[in-house]
Amino acid sequence: MTSPIVRIQHVSYAYESNYALQDINLEIPQGAFLGLLGPNGGGKTTLIKILLGLLKPQKGTIDLFEENINNFSNWNKIGYVSQKANTFNRGFPATVKEVVSTGLTANIGYFRFFKKQHRQKIEQAVDLVGMSAYLNTNIGDLSGGQQQRIFIARSLVSDPSLLILDEPTVGIDSKHVSKFYDLLHRLNEENGITLLLVSHDLGTITSHANGIACLNKQIHFHGSPETFAQLPEYELSKIYGHSLQVVTHDH
Amino acid sequence: MLAQFFEYEFLRNTFYTGLLIGFIAPLLGTFVVVRRLSLLADALSHVTLGGIAFGLFMEKKYGILFLTPFYSGMGFSVLGSIFIERLRTVYKGFQEIAIPIILSGGVGLSVIFISLANGFNTDLYNYLFGSVSAVSERDLWTIIIITIIVLTAITLFYKELFMLSFDEEHAVVSGIHAKIIHFIFIVLTALVIAASLRIVGVLLVSSLMTLPVAASIRLAKGFKQTILFAVIFGELSVIIGLISGYYFEIPPGGTIVMISILILIITISVNKVRGYFTRKRAI
Numbered sequence: 001m002t003s004p005i006v007r008i009q010h011v012s013y014a015y016e017s018n019y020a021l022q023d024i025n026l027e028i029p030q031g032a033f034l035g036l037l038g039p040n041g042g043g044k045t046t047l048i049k050i051l052l053g054l055l056k057p058q059k060g061t062i063d064l065f066e067e068n069i070n071n072f073s074n075w076n077k078i079g080y081v082s083q084k085a086n087t088f089n090r091g092f093p094a095t096v097k098e099v100v101s102t103g104l105t106a107n108i109g110y111f112r113f114f115k116k117q118h119r120q121k122i123e124q125a126v127d128l129v130g131m132s133a134y135l136n137t138n139i140g141d142l143s144g145g146q147q148q149r150i151f152i153a154r155s156l157v158s159d160p161s162l163l164i165l166d167e168p169t170v171g172i173d174s175k176h177v178s179k180f181y182d183l184l185h186r187l188n189e190e191n192g193i194t195l196l197l198v199s200h201d202l203g204t205i206t207s208h209a210n211g212i213a214c215l216n217k218q219i220h221f222h223g224s225p226e227t228f229a230q231l232p233e234y235e236l237s238k239i240y241g242h243s244l245q246v247v248t249h250d251h
Numbered sequence: 252m253l254a255q256f257f258e259y260e261f262l263r264n265t266f267y268t269g270l271l272i273g274f275i276a277p278l279l280g281t282f283v284v285v286r287r288l289s290l291l292a293d294a295l296s297h298v299t300l301g302g303i304a305f306g307l308f309m310e311k312k313y314g315i316l317f318l319t320p321f322y323s324g325m326g327f328s329v330l331g332s333i334f335i336e337r338l339r340t341v342y343k344g345f346q347e348i349a350i351p352i353i354l355s356g357g358v359g360l361s362v363i364f365i366s367l368a369n370g371f372n373t374d375l376y377n378y379l380f381g382s383v384s385a386v387s388e389r390d391l392w393t394i395i396i397i398t399i400i401v402l403t404a405i406t407l408f409y410k411e412l413f414m415l416s417f418d419e420e421h422a423v424v425s426g427i428h429a430k431i432i433h434f435i436f437i438v439l440t441a442l443v444i445a446a447s448l449r450i451v452g453v454l455l456v457s458s459l460m461t462l463p464v465a466a467s468i469r470l471a472k473g474f475k476q477t478i479l480f481a482v483i484f485g486e487l488s489v490i491i492g493l494i495s496g497y498y499f500e501i502p503p504g505g506t507i508v509m510i511s512i513l514i515l516i517i518t519i520s521v522n523k524v525r526g527y528f529t530r531k532r533a534i
Contacts (some may be wrong), residue, residue: 095473
């Protein structure tokens with residue numbers, strides 16, 4: 001077995017004196033489609049921010065691609081689609097091509113310009129999410145689901161091995177959600193991209209991901225969706241702090 | 252009509268300056284507008300007025316001529332831009348509060364220095380509303396240098412500026428030095444305002460950065476096209492505004508702004524008509 005591309009060991013993080021994360025241990029193997037579940041305020045976004053190097057944990061170590069996060073510099077290997085990605089100003093005059101190009105800005109670096117090979121990459125990324133017909137359309141003229149695809153293309157354009165999606169389906173029409181998961185499956189299976197999908201929505205995620213981790217300050221469960229579905233209710237309520245039912249969707 | 256503009260040196264200087272600011276003001280203005288910082292330009296122009304009043308005061312009271320109002324205005328504008336950035340970090344939750352603070356501070360300083368310099372004169376009137384005869388050769392050279400600085404900076408940092416304008420969080424996560432880029436951007440804005448005020452005047456200088464962009468956004472597809480149309484509208488407004496201002500003996504600030512507003516109204520109506528026809532076709 002190859003070593004995991006993300007290894008989190010004994011990580012704790014506190015805002016002031018409140019622990020948001022306590023002694024987290026989690027490994028993500030290459031090629032996984034891991035759903036990270038948990039209630040709002042359970043520390044999901046904090047964990048993501050730590051993985052992206054935006055927050056430094058007070059305790060514990062993190063390895064990304066077998067390198068300690070403090071020495072890690074290959075950030076283009078990690079794509080990130082923020083929860084807030086689709087809260088941008090809809091009147092912003094930018095075409096799909098221009099929006100996706102910003103995914104390469106940091107890669108190309110200061111004082112360098114876009115070249116032909118970059119333009120090809122942009123077109124490929126847009127093609128991968130099935131939006132080629134809209135390359136020159138203003139982003140504000142697209143539907144919410146289409147915009148979400150464009151933001152995924154933006155994070156795919158730098159060829160990441162790991163794609164982190166923070167609540168990507170919030171604010172998307174339910175009829176587009178299943179199409180959206182189809183795209184994620186394609187990226188995972190055909191393109192070999194490891195996915196970490198953060199959500200508070202139990203139902204959809206358990207029927208799509210091939211691994212589930214539950215986070216509420218601590219990791220309460222880490223295993224396959226099948227085992228997760230068979231968890232007794234009191235286990236779940238321990239995670240969520242109240243009782244709830246898991247609805248498994250078929251796809 | 253244009254011939255007259257090239258007959259006299261001062262008109263020639265004005266015309267060249269007009270062409271330069273008609274280009275850089277809407278260019279930078281596109282970033283200003285999409286970042287929702289239109290009022291920032293207003294605040295900076297009022298600080299510039301404070302600097303101009305200071306220069307006039309120094310000129311009158313102490314006979315200091317090397318620091319002309321144009322240069323002291325530019326200095327105040329740049330200092331004001333740095334101060335706004337400081338204030339924005341102090342008041343993280345209310346970033347827009349920096350704008351009224353700087354704006355009223357600028358007007359306050361202006362009032363003090365204007366009265367210390369014994370009040371209103373033609374010079375000040377020209378600075379407020381613009382003039383076709385105010386650009387000296389030295390001013391023109393300064394404006395040429397500012398244009399070169401602005402064009403170089405925008406070319407070098409275009410992709411970072413665009414990314415920062417579209418999605419600041421994403422830019423920061425990707426490792427773009429947002430603070431440095433923003434700082435460069437705001438100093439450029441201050442320089443463009445200082446460069447434009449000889450012709451458009453302090454009170455109307457922000458309009459040259461925002462009105463052509465407002466018109467352009469209605470028609471353009473994408474960001475680059477928005478810049479292109481904004482520059483075309485900016486140049487049109489400046490050229491027509493300068494010539495008509497000269498012939499009717501009106502400060503060009505007024506005519507340039509009214510031409511920009513006319514263009515804006517035309518683009519809005521064109522869009523309405525276009526929308527009407529496409530809807531009809533769809534039915």
